Amino acid sequence: APDSGGGGGGGETGGAAEGEVPETPSEPVTLNIMDVAGNIKLTEGMVNAFVEENPDVISSVTWEAGGAPDLVGAVKPQVDSGNLQIDLVLTGTDGLSAGIDQDLWIPLVDEYGDRVSNQENYIEPAAAMQELAEGYGVLVTYYPSGPLLQYNPDAVEDVPSTPEELLQWASEHPGEFGYARPANSGPGRTFLQGLPYMLGDTDPLDPVDGWDNTWEYLRELNQYIDNYPTGTGQVITNIADGTWNLIPTTTGWDIEPRAEGRQPATIEAAAFDEFTWVTDAHYAVVPQGQSEDKLSAILLLLQDMLTPEQNAKAYDSGYFYPGPAVEGATLDLAPEESQQVIEEFGRDWYDDLIESNEKAVPLPAAELVEAFDIWDREIGAGKYEG
Amino acid sequence: MSARARGGDRSTASLSHRLAERGVDKSLLLLLPAILFAVLLFIYPFAYGVGLTLQPTESTVERYGGGALANYVAFFSDSFFRDSVWITMRLALPAALFNVLAAIPVAFKLRPRFRGKRFLQTLLVLPITLGTVLTAQGLLIFAGRQGWLNQFLTSTGIVDEPVAFVMNYTGVFLSLVISGFPFSFLLISSYLSGIDPSLEAAATTLGAGWFERFRRIVLPLLAPGLATTFILTFVLAFSVFPSARLVGDAGGETRVMALMAYRSFGEQIDYPMASTIAVLMGVVEIVVIALVLLWRSTLYKGSTGGKG
Amino acid sequence: MATTEAPESTSNATEPVPSRGVRRIVATPSTWLVWFLAAAFFVFLIGILISVIVDSFARGWFSTWLPPEWTTEWYSAAWRRFDLTHVLGVTLGVALTVVVISILIGLPAAYLLARRDFPGKRLVSLLFLLPIIIPPVTYGIPLATVMYNLGLGRTLTAVVLVNLVPSVPFVILTMTPFIEQINPSIENAARMCGASLRNVFLRILAPLLVPGILAAGILVLVRTVGMFELTFLVSGPRTDTLVVAIYRAMTQAGGAEARQLISAMAFIYTATMLTLLIIALRYINPTQLVARVRDTRDD
Amino acid sequence: MAIAAGAFETLELNGVGRSFGGQVALADLDLTVRAGEFIALLGPSGCGKSTALNCLAGLLPLTHGTITIDGERIDTLPSERRGFGMVFQNYALFPHLTVERNVAFGLQMRKVPKAEMKRRVAEAIALVKLEEHAKKLPGQLSGGQQQRVAIARAIVLEPRLVLMDEPLSNLDAKLRLEMRMEIRRIHQSLGLTTIHVTHDQEEALSMADRLVVLRAGRVQQVGTPEELHNNPVNWHVADFMGYRNITDVTVTSVAGDRIVVESPDLTITATAVEGVHEGETARLAIRPEDLRVLAPGEDPEGGNAVEAEVSVVEYHGREFSVGTVTRSGATWHVRSEHAPLAGDAVTLTVDPARALVFRRDLSDVDGEERQLEEARR
């Protein structure tokens, strides 16, 4: 039912709405939140806490999950028909920019940035990631991601510490190393984007003309890889059951599967001697045509989520390690269970590594899609000679 | 008797008779809901989807040229797209063929009444309850490198190295057989039951052994049904999507058209291209179906009872 | 042609003859192939089913024959995470509604196609065949847009409507042979008894078509419960069916849910379907699920 | 049981015709049926009998003509409102309803009150002697019993007209005989107007007040059983009425009805039914029971004598059916009280009054239909 308030078509909201968004909603609103980035684990606690504290602002929330590719399919018809069923979207960079291309989002920061003033507290790499949002999204969680390596210590004695050694190892153990198709996998795309830095490519941000070494390297590596799963889940299974012995990973993908029991706890992680973190983050965006009341509530919510106390909940079970995007959101502020999991399954050397190594933002969406396209054609399809 | 003029004289029969004669009467209204439904919810969106294929994105036009037809130009000039037709065929044709061919002897053997027949039939229907997800999941677990099947094969020494049943062509093929075989078995059983058993008895009394009976009597009479079964399993296999992704090699051997459409739709955010691939899927399917139907039209298709 | 084989005994007229064995020998090679095929099929079928069930109750099962530890926690996790009570309710509600409506719309149309000739019949048949052979991807997205434009996005109504698109033609396709099978003179007899078309339908055809309706119904049910593509495009968190929920769980960004959780959900799906199927099989012959079958005479 | 006799005086079919896409299945049928009559529609397979019946019932739209009852047109009424009863060839019982409920169906459709319905159903079931089987389903009954249910279902409505489409053709010989009597008895005891379709001439002769012989969609002759049996109007009707011996002959002399015909084998004095003239090729038709084997020394009747040799002898209970062959190879079927041996030479004779001569061409049947006719033989 068209209960989403007075907001009509997308065009109406833009500038005209600016002055009209009240400080607080005229009555408590309910929010439907869509998560297309696996963000719910990180932020659900923050949102629930806010709703509990401010029942006069938000009476209740519902969540739904999906994949980034589903995002536009779900939101565009709603925006086009002026009939919003999704009030707030939590997304990674891919969904974010797909929506920007399709003109789905309200320019939240450009127009209401002052009402989410806690953005000033972003830690430095998070602030860099916020730039990618082009004024449309508010970054809520951040992690440095990878590329790291995970291996089965029973099978891998001399753990590779450079891409060359990795290639060497793979050639000596064909079929025992692998990674997922980058378009479908966080560690996959992190590995892909991290290589240009390690291999000294001319322009790590230009996959078409600047990644000669990377593409060459992946082509060679390809000879020793059986297949590329279409999801990280299968990669985890492969190393868990011994099908594979060495995979690329990220901080989160190293900690959480072991914590959940999807991998034996004995699986080890390692870092390349020299590498640049390719960071990652989650954003909150609001579809065009949102009502003033809901918008007002959302702004209040986001502001609250960026306080250190709340943001520290993003430690979670190491899923997005470390997770928080603001200064001062230290582990001791995180919930008790969260601290225990990190204690048990975290790696003590992660924090130093994060501190010491360079950090780079990932490719902008258009370039990333292009990189995927090249990978699909040159590497993925290479397995099959039409 | 009457001296009435005959032939062209139609004035004596009433109008309603004449309309009814052509099959037009008010009972045709029974069709209306279904037609309305199909037109509004299928034809309209389908036409819209086809229209979309003629509105290529700028980058497609830039890269491939061809104006409004850029999507089609792209599909046919870029081997990355074009190959998917062959990849899909390479999977769907053998799978459909296998399902049909393997079902024939089984249906044949299970034809007479025997104890436990219904139980066996029920077991064969079981896979329709599995769903693609469970089938894929099960194949990965059961037939994966460390699955029971490989553990059994290696521990009994039948093979040295685990066999790669999944994450490749074989995996998708297996999943197509598991979901498609029961379907063709049941369909072929039903066609088989329509062949009058006295025909085979007759052939027997004329001196035909089991093979000759099968080859000369049953098979020719079954052929049109086989064609229909083939078409139906082919359609199922052709639009294979979840299993191609979950138990196949989605980038390589099993990069089927449905995956390509999904890739354009969800990952490349290129709806016109996605629609184009989808429409071409339909076209390719229809071409294959038309060929099979053409072949089928050359077969004997009348009654399969003993009386001609 | 003279008899060649010398029988072992020529005169024991009353002793039962072991003639059963005699004709079996001839069929041996084909029997062999059939049993091999069937056995291979069942090994896979049962293997798949059991391994998923085991996985869904397993903890820490990596490369051993059986899991080191058993748990039901994946089920409770799935239930909690996805509110499966609600999802199952939606799934069954949607499926049953689709079954009823598609039979109500499809049956009269099937009747007409089975019984009558009229101008444009071929065109109409084609119209009903297309939604079954055209991949849903082709019309799914515009169809979803239509739904949203009608203000029906993410409502149960929309989920039901899109599922009707392939279901109505499917009912028509499966019901037509069942109707053709009923002797038209039975209808004529009813009309001669003074029954109107409506009464012919309600009192004669409907009861006679019960097996067909059940078969079509169960197939539509199975297809609807399994229909991912179309449902997914118009459903939302409160209107997701089980497959959509599973798919979302599997393809969710940030990595899928744990394999065991998916196994648990997949098994819930199968158990649901199986229950429906077993209920249905009490009333109909399994082979009728796909097509009408005359039971074979074996004389 | 008070089933009212026909609620009409006369039912008239005027030029009723029906084509299937150009092919004429029934042409120009004129017939007046009086209340209480038992009429048989007789003809070989495919001659249009069912078509005629279905047109009358309203199950097939007409392409020509009108049907009126006491002057009012009824062909525009849908079949459920014509008030006729019909018994189908395959019975067409409702397989899911008990005998009782099959019979009650029509009354329910007419919303007859419960009590009356019960009474009438019981009466109809009693009439066909199925009281013990009232609660059974049709599938549990034998063919003859099903047949009787079909009749009860049709007559319980007290229809103005009962239509029967080969109701006996699926029964075995013994049962067929019994059911014939049964139908005739019910007809007589209720005074129902009945139109009965059959391809069995014996059945038609034994049951009907009047017969309508159809051929290739056209009426050949209408008359009482005796008229048809003794005076068929053309060789086709004769053929169908049991004149098994039919052969082409040349007319050599004509003297009123009494004519002489010839063929290589025989010269016979016969009776002309249709006007023929000298020199014309005509068709001679004789029933097997009218053709006798001449006892040695006996004089042939009217001088008619045919020399032949016995080829097949069939035993028919009290008498024998003998197939004989003349020198030129023509077959003559004869009845005989004693059994001759195959190979015996015999002389056959026939009363000139019982040897009928017809025109050879059936002028009213056009080419295509003749072909059809030929194909069927």
Place this chain on the structure above:
Amino acid sequence: MAIAAGAFETLELNGVGRSFGGQVALADLDLTVRAGEFIALLGPSGCGKSTALNCLAGLLPLTHGTITIDGERIDTLPSERRGFGMVFQNYALFPHLTVERNVAFGLQMRKVPKAEMKRRVAEAIALVKLEEHAKKLPGQLSGGQQQRVAIARAIVLEPRLVLMDEPLSNLDAKLRLEMRMEIRRIHQSLGLTTIHVTHDQEEALSMADRLVVLRAGRVQQVGTPEELHNNPVNWHVADFMGYRNITDVTVTSVAGDRIVVESPDLTITATAVEGVHEGETARLAIRPEDLRVLAPGEDPEGGNAVEAEVSVVEYHGREFSVGTVTRSGATWHVRSEHAPLAGDAVTLTVDPARALVFRRDLSDVDGEERQLEEARR
């Protein structure tokens, strides 16, 4: 055409039996068939005729007994190696093969050389007069033509034995008559040994050299047509052989064969076929054609007189079939040369030699089968 006469002297069935899961379909059939014989298996529906034929053909395994040809067992041979030909009730023509190729099928199976095959097919087709239709598919033929193809297909193999399962039951009256002659003619001209299944007593009588009457799986009587027609061994055979008037009577005196029986309506002198004694309830059977309407003033035959009232009159061509009812409501079917009117009082008479009396109980049929029998009536 040189089809060799049967390549055996005698075919013997010894105690052949077949049960379907406990239900006996055929029991203890003993029969010796001599080369060249035409034997009819006769009995009502479900009596086991097809079962017997299928056992003989090898399409059904036996559960009891043996079948031998000239002393050699053949029941262990698969049916394709018995060298029999079979004509199926529904013809079972291969619908996808032309007439020619249907007929050639068996020869192909035997790998007969091309030229010989062609010749033999042409001969067989000529024998059944289907030369013009050789290239047609079965679906394009009429029932009678299909029938003839089925026969040609069976005999082209020069089988030692031809089996026919009710081959005429689907044909119309006229065609049936013609096909009977045809089959008989082919049988005679080729000297084939034939076993023919039918439920039509007239057909059996007219075609066969010997008849085997079956009932509920058991042989009732074996004999020539005359034997069966005139001397049925029990009331069941009588019933089946056309003794339509069957009624229960009490035996009042016995003097050798000649006995006197009574019922409320009549006292009749009759002939005992089975031994009965005074006071016993027995069954009286009379053919309609043996029961005459007494002309006024005429003396009843053997003092046998039954008073009755005419209820139904059927015209049967030359004669009438009259249904009469006695005071107590029993129906007697009578033949008459002239047509009495319904309601007329008549006196019926019968030659004591033609009024047969049988035992009432058929001791050889057990309870279940009797029930079956009852249900069928």
